[in-house]
Amino acid sequence: MNDPKVIVALDFPAAEAALAFAARVSPQQCRLKVGKELFTAAGPQLVEKLVALGFDVFLDLKFHDIPNTTAQACVSAAKLGVWMVNVHASGGRRMMEASREALDKLAQRPLLIAVTVLTSMGNADLSELGLPAAEIQVERLAMLAQSAGVDGVVCSAQEADMLKRRCGREFKLVTPGIRPASSNADDQTRIMTPPAAIAAGSDYLVIGRPITQSADPMQTLAEINASILTA
Numbered sequence: 001m002n003d004p005k006v007i008v009a010l011d012f013p014a015a016e017a018a019l020a021f022a023a024r025v026s027p028q029q030c031r032l033k034v035g036k037e038l039f040t041a042a043g044p045q046l047v048e049k050l051v052a053l054g055f056d057v058f059l060d061l062k063f064h065d066i067p068n069t070t071a072q073a074c075v076s077a078a079k080l081g082v083w084m085v086n087v088h089a090s091g092g093r094r095m096m097e098a099s100r101e102a103l104d105k106l107a108q109r110p111l112l113i114a115v116t117v118l119t120s121m122g123n124a125d126l127s128e129l130g131l132p133a134a135e136i137q138v139e140r141l142a143m144l145a146q147s148a149g150v151d152g153v154v155c156s157a158q159e160a161d162m163l164k165r166r167c168g169r170e171f172k173l174v175t176p177g178i179r180p181a182s183s184n185a186d187d188q189t190r191i192m193t194p195p196a197a198i199a200a201g202s203d204y205l206v207i208g209r210p211i212t213q214s215a216d217p218m219q220t221l222a223e224i225n226a227s228i229l230t231a
């Protein structure tokens with residue numbers, strides 16, 4: 001597999017566990033995501049080690065701040081050699097445009113992705129925030145993100161079909177909240193199985209606990225990869 005669709009979320013408390021996982025998989029089988037838990041514990045050195053092992057690394061720090069701070073944080077992330085970085089679309093147009101412009105000045109830049117509505121959020125959670133239903137809010141933020149020049153969005157696979165039609169095939173859809181039929185939802189709300197997500201138009205599936213907490217993580221990853229080859 002030369003273009004792995006699965007991005008494994010390395011939500012571990014320390015570098016050792018993440019490196020032990022990385023030692024058992026190859027960049028042909030999956031990409032790797034470093035998020036807030038692992039980055040806060042292990043820092044940029046761990047990210048650089050994973051990049052040096054040949055993995056495409058998604059640095060998922062979901063930046064959300066004023067335009068200058070967010071843009072410079074994206075530049076710092078890019079300097080680690082990562083493949084993908086993300087910001088919150090709800091930070092607004094000027095924040096996303098500043099991030100894109102700052103990255104464009106680099107010789108090599110990562111994909112810039114905007115988070116729309118977290119996959120843990122359901123319509124009741126959104127209503128409490130005074131926001132419309134997930135599908136409407138995701139569409140609105142994705143259209144804004146696209147017009148601000150980002151490469152794609154994080155959304156749930158439940159919105160993938162709608163967004164591929166609205167934003168076109170080239171606009172990348174990165175979808176967490178992926179659960180094989182046999183897995184628990186955990187704290188995720190807008191979920192979908194791996195083959196259904198690919199069929200709906202997801203470009204990349206972010207999967208953490210169903211793989212990392214499985215009794216046999218390598219077998220689970222192999223089964224998921226096999227299930228989406230035929231999707």
Ligand SMILES: O=C(O)c1cc(=O)[nH]c(=O)n1[C@@H]1O[C@H](COP(=O)(O)O)[C@@H](O)[C@H]1O
Pocket residue numbers: 009011035060062086115117118119120154155176177178186188206207208209210
């Ligand atoms: O940006 C993300 O990666 C992200 C966005 C989102 O809306 N929902 C979401 O779950 N994530 C991340 O995707 C991963 C999902 O992990 P699992 O629920 O264990 O599969 C976690 O590392 C989350 O931080």
